[in-house]
Amino acid sequence: QVQLVESGGGLVQTGGSLRLSCAASGRTFRTYAMGWFRQAPGKEREFVAAISWSASSTYYADSVKDRFTISRGDAKNSVNLQMNSLKPEDTGFYYCAATRSSVMVLRSTQGVDFWGQGTQVTVSS
Numbered sequence: 001q002v003q004l005v006e007s008g009g010g011l012v013q014t015g016g017s018l019r020l021s022c023a024a025s026g027r028t029f030r031t032y033a034m035g036w037f038r039q040a041p042g043k044e045r046e047f048v049a050a051i052s053w054s055a056s057s058t059y060y061a062d063s064v065k066d067r068f069t070i071s072r073g074d075a076k077n078s079v080n081l082q083m084n085s086l087k088p089e090d091t092g093f094y095y096c097a098a099t100r101s102s103v104m105v106l107r108s109t110q111g112v113d114f115w116g117q118g119t120q121v122t123v124s125s
Contacts, residue, residue, distance in 0.1 A: 002026035002114060004096045009119030012086055016123070020081040022096030022116055023073075032113075033103035034079040035059075036070065038121070040092040045109055048094070049081060052103040059107060064090070086123045093118040 008020040020036065035050030049070040050059045058070055069082040079096060096116035097106060105111030 004116035006119040038092040050106040
């Protein structure tokens, strides 16, 4: 069974940091582009960050640029999201995602082939 399992969510104060991780199992994602989306209550799921299979290309939503950093694990079968200078508007359920296609398509939910179950991030003001 193919699985993407997120970890690292939690409650943090404004200005704090969290590190999310996503581990793949059931198949290898080393040649897949991977990324993160988030969804706040009452809002649509939105793109946060993406990284190519080789880790040579990364993309960020404007709202998180210069605050968040996406990276791949050493075996490239996992992906991390370092979140700094967190704001209340960063609150939401964060989902790991993977695509067989180019990292470019991972900036839309329509480009996702595999989803994780998600992890909650809450930033208090």
